[in-house]
Amino acid sequence: MSKHSSPRLIIIFLITFIIGQSGILSAAPFSLPDHAKLTYGPLKFDPPQPSRITMPNGLTVYIIENHELPVVKITLIVKSGTMYDPPGKEGVSELTASVMRTGGTLKMAPQAIDETLDYYAATIEAGKGLEQIQWSLFSLKKDFEEVLGIFSQILREPLFDEGRLKLGKDLKSEEIRRLADDPQNWAFKEFNRLLYQGNPRGRLPSLSTIKNIQKSDLVECHRRHYAPENMIMALSGDIRREDAEMLLRKAFGDWNAKGQIAPVAAPFKPFSPGSYYIVKETPQTIIVTGQSAPKKGSDAYYAFDVIDFVLGSGGFRSRIFQEVRTNRGLAYSTGSFYRARRDYGVFGAYAMTKSASAPTALHVIQDIMKNVKRDGLSPKEIDGAKKAILNSFVFQFDSLHQIVTQQALLAFDKLPADFLQQYRQRITSLPPAEIRKTAANVLTPDDSITLILGSEAGYLHIKEIYPDLKRIIVNYD
Template identity: 40%
Template sequence: MRLKYPIFAILLILLGFSEISAFTPPEKLTYPPLRFQPPRAEKIVLPNGIVVFVLENHELPIVNLFAMIKGGSFFDPIGKEGLAELTTMVLRIGGTSSRTGEQIDASMERWGMTFEISTKQEEISISFSSLSHHFAQGMEIIADLLQNPAFPQDKIAIALSQKKERLRRLTDDPEQYAFLKFNQVIYRSDPRGRIPTFKSLENITRNDLVMFHRLYFRPTNIFFAITGAVTKEDVINLFQRDFNAWKGSQTKELIPPPPLPPTGIFSLSHKTPQSVIITGRPAPPKKSPDYYPFVVLDFILGSGGFRSRIFQEIRTNQGLAYSAGSFYRARVEHGLFGTYAMTKAGSTGTVLQYFIDLPKNVKNHPITEEEILWAKNSLINRFIHNFDTPEQIVRQELALAFDNLPYEFLSQYPQKIRAVTLNEVNRIVKKYLSSTEVAILVLGNEEDYDRPLTSFGKVENLKAND
């Protein structure tokens, strides 16, 4: 067969060889930094102080509402720990002055709605979802619940019973129980360290719920985010219809905890074949310039999963732990860095010694450029996936407003992480890990430990939750 276009074929071959000879190895390829710019939600501030973020998304006939209220368990009065959670539990099931809880549940079920409310240390969170053509009815119910909860005595009794049952089952999950007691150790007299007990729950009355609601469910204390098949104008009209009469001034702000946690070893006896070890030390807050280098350091040490140092040594190399890693809790005004492991009782001393020696190990085996690059790339890639959906986007902006942080804290995150250097991380190691101010909690059956805790220093025995 004759080649129809011989000259053209020769040219193609020559071009191909030319491209191969000019091929650049992958490791030498360079790319300009990606400019990540997620969509922005529109911010609305109503005359009574309510802040609302709106992001339209008409792909599906669904509307999602999220809200954050400054009023978590931090504000529980002394001796009435559990009040914030009990208030939200009864608010959800107790109905309002104009409709019962059963009527609200029936309406939401009929219209295909979901509504959840939960309480954390420093916030109360709300999540609501509805078909777009029923969103107006749903908003009316949500507004009624937030402004006019009935708090009937029979529903208070139900919520109290449920909360007490949770307390009875608290020790069923050793890891969860250990972290709860760890908070108590770290924060001590600070409200963040107080834990509900059967006695504190018994001290709570209906009037306490009414007063808590009156103090913290206020328009200047709540932030909303809405996304879905709804327009900004529709949202403004609905909020003016349902929340215009809601009045109230600003409540007191959160107070940072003491600057340093107590030091020492705290033992919590628990009859279990495993032990839980948790350590904690001061770390930079979100507003600190040390925040971004510390995020990178934490990722390298323990929060980066399988490749992190703690996981590699304790789990992979020594096979000592079921789970192991680190955590970095950064708040606006304070921060905490910790390590944790769940191991068999007979390895408790070995794992604890590793955690105690961690600063020395990092000094003897310094962080490398390779680890820095891996952590930065992983953190940036993970961060971008926080904006995969409109719901994620508005919740990010909601959290910023709640913490009174500028949008740049979010938008500049990739650039700030990318700019972290090895020198900065080494400086952070010296500044925060060289301190001996560390609290250690060990939960388990000390009779089975490979070393007595007293061999590590003075031990304080903790009491189980009443």
């Protein structure tokens, strides 16, 4: 026997074994069980309750201990955002937060803050938003006191370095110039502007408003919004509650600034429906249509969450996805969304399609809404939506920091502390009659804001079918 014969025999044996096994497998094909017939115990939602402290200056903090890793996290929610920006200064709240972070403090230069945070492998970041600004902090446990001290300086004594302000304005201006390069983002921004027309939420930053913003505007925005009574903090991590409270009181307890924020009215009073078109030479057409919807925590809120899920936010099995994409192939992306806020809500549907299919896609979406408004949902749809919502709800809180942040957000929105528990109970007990009533009362597909972004040829085509469609030209100068 040659020295190569043994490997050859092994290979022949393996091939014979694999072929034999494949024959066995082919003789007994494997089939997946019907998911609808699977039985399993109910998912339990019993999250730990954060500790709450409120300092004499009004700063409220929610704390959950988490000793799995030697880190500490903070989310700070500030009553600020673009809806509070003065006319002609749109963008000032975003720039204020950005330059607070990058522009140094009265005690630390901008570069010193950056280098110190890098040394500690820590982060302090500012977000942006319409109705709130969220800050985040991440630190190793051993460095938390030092990092928290820097965070306190940033919030209390920002320097607003002129060089960093100029850089922030340049970056924001470039973002505005490039907005049209992202048609989907552009379409949704313009949809929001039209939806919130006549309300401060509908004002968008432009090149001229960013140019108008000076350091004094940032100082004034900080004075009005960055005060303890306008903030709620969420903290989690490898630290005892008593130690966290001691450090927080040391960092913020003697901060006695008072904010001065003018209230902003809820939108849609009045609401003016209309259909609008923006020309952008792009191979795709983007359709967004929407209307007002129930506010968060209202009686209709729970029923409409189910309605939205069935209409389009429920993914592959939703009515809009099934009919627009699966059955008719009219769009590569389509669905719906429901944004519920403390004093109002927004419901909308969207489709990304080709120009020739745009009129049909819009018509199908409107017909689906009309059918639900008229006939409600089937018992099967309601049962499936409830199960999916309740099952997915649990997994939205897969970390302790998410739980404590949600509790802080509820407090920020002045919702009950047990809102999350109430939510599951209310969804479970929803009667079909209430869902049908809500659909009939809320859905108004014929009285909505519709924004379409697409080519010139697409505009001429859809204008023949929707003669009331108005072409608009957007200028961000």
